[in-house]
Amino acid sequence: xxxxxxxxxxxxxxxxxxxxxxxxxxxxxxxxxxxxTPELRVRVRSAPADAIGATGGADGDGxxxxxxxxxxxxxxxxxxxxxxxREAGDGRFHIARADYEGVLARAAGHAEVVYAAGQVHSxxxxxxVVSSLALAPRGGLLAHASSVVRDGRAYLFVGRSGAGKTTxxxxxxxxxxxxxxxxxxxxxxxxxxxxxxxxxxELEATGEPAESAPLARVLFPEHAPSTRAISLTAARAAxxxxxxxxxxxxxxxxxxxxxxxxxxxxxxxxPAVLAFRPDRSLWDAVER
Amino acid sequence: xxxxxxxxLEQVVRRAGGIAARxxxxxxxxxxxxxxxxxxxxxxxxxxxxxxxxxHAVKDLIALLAExxxxxxxxASRDVLxxxxxxxxxxIIELR
Numbered sequence: 001x002x003x004x005x006x007x008x009x010x011x012x013x014x015x016x017x018x019x020x021x022x023x024x025x026x027x028x029x030x031x032x033x034x035x036x037t038p039e040l041r042v043r044v045r046s047a048p049a050d051a052i053g054a055t056g057g058a059d060g061d062g063x064x065x066x067x068x069x070x071x072x073x074x075x076x077x078x079x080x081x082x083x084x085x086r087e088a089g090d091g092r093f094h095i096a097r098a099d100y101e102g103v104l105a106r107a108a109g110h111a112e113v114v115y116a117a118g119q120v121h122s123x124x125x126x127x128x129v130v131s132s133l134a135l136a137p138r139g140g141l142l143a144h145a146s147s148v149v150r151d152g153r154a155y156l157f158v159g160r161s162g163a164g165k166t167t168x169x170x171x172x173x174x175x176x177x178x179x180x181x182x183x184x185x186x187x188x189x190x191x192x193x194x195x196x197x198x199x200x201x202e203l204e205a206t207g208e209p210a211e212s213a214p215l216a217r218v219l220f221p222e223h224a225p226s227t228r229a230i231s232l233t234a235a236r237a238a239x240x241x242x243x244x245x246x247x248x249x250x251x252x253x254x255x256x257x258x259x260x261x262x263x264x265x266x267x268x269x270x271p272a273v274l275a276f277r278p279d280r281s282l283w284d285a286v287e288r
Numbered sequence: 289x290x291x292x293x294x295x296x297l298e299q300v301v302r303r304a305g306g307i308a309a310r311x312x313x314x315x316x317x318x319x320x321x322x323x324x325x326x327x328x329x330x331x332x333x334x335x336x337x338x339x340x341x342x343x344h345a346v347k348d349l350i351a352l353l354a355e356x357x358x359x360x361x362x363x364a365s366r367d368v369l370x371x372x373x374x375x376x377x378x379x380i381i382e383l384r
Contacts, residue, residue: 235312235328236315242319252321255308
């Protein structure tokens with residue numbers, strides 16, 4: 001199965017019927033063109049929930065050496081207390097939660113996961129971590145942000161829960177939502193593109209084919225009695241954007257890459273605080 | 289003993305090892321790797337930050353601030369010492 005996962009061309013090798021069913025449910029709207037070399041190959045295998053962690057797991061290259069890195073790296077409990085992303089120190093990341101266990105060999109562009117059969121959200125969580133780690137050195141990032149395309153231009157609305165990300169998506173009019181919760185941005189030529197992701201929040205994914213669009217503007221929504229966009233300096237915007245970036249490593253090279261991407265996005269994409277009243281007139285301020 | 293307790297004006301200021309930093313349009317963004325915190329420096333802070341290079345002492349920062357903003361040494365000293373203390377506490381800079 002070939003998909004574009006948060007802007008990354010990805011080949012999924014689905015090893016059993018449940019994996020094919022779950023991956024199809026999650027990723028069908030993101031089908032990519034066949035051919036060419038994918039940036040990521042992900043082997044996906046399902047198992048009974050009570051067998052996760054006792055299945056032999058996934059070691060990234062199929063040679064059964066998953067224990068080799070046990071002594072290296074750093075355990076980083078992040079976000080969910082159960083999620084652990086451990087850097088093995090050789091470009092490999094072990095990614096584990098109670099409902100899945102996997103590995104990413106980033107330099108090779110190869111990942112493997114075994115997850116609880118039927119748990120689409122488990123597969124989604126693993127792919128979110130993998131795409132975050134894979135985007136960083138490629139000039140991209142995942143952010144807690146909704147994204148809407150109008151007239152061929154993408155607008156990114158960055159903020160944590162309650163900021164208004166989903167409200168703005170509901171007011172999209174004839175716009176198209178790329179995600180209401182976690183959006184992907186990746187360098188494209190001199191600018192940046194915003195890509196659809198399968199990582200959604202309150203809104204359901206539309207199920208319609210979703211296409212990327214050039215990123216026109218980065219906005220930080222705040223509820224207000226009236227609507228106006230208040231320009232931000234690039235550094236202040238980068239600061240705010242970085243606070244909302246989805247990342248799972250403290251590796252200096254990765255953090256440096258995210259910092260560079262965030263400052264470049266903030267410089268290029270007219271950042272502003274969007275103080276908004278929830279009606280469709282907000283688009284006048286956004287698109288101005 | 290805190291570094292601030294010594295002859296602080298003579299101490300050389302340098303950036304700590306565990307940070308990532310970038311200046312954009314005259315303002316700096318700094319990330320401390322140990323805790324993942326993101327810090328913002330305004331224009332004045334960034335002016336000082338660009339002299340935090342392992343070659344300049346605290347007294348050099350004070351002289352820079354006094355000259356650039358035409359303030360007396362006492363006011364410049366107060367502002368720079370506050371800047372240095374705060375960034376040292378956050379693990380962004382080191383004094384030697």
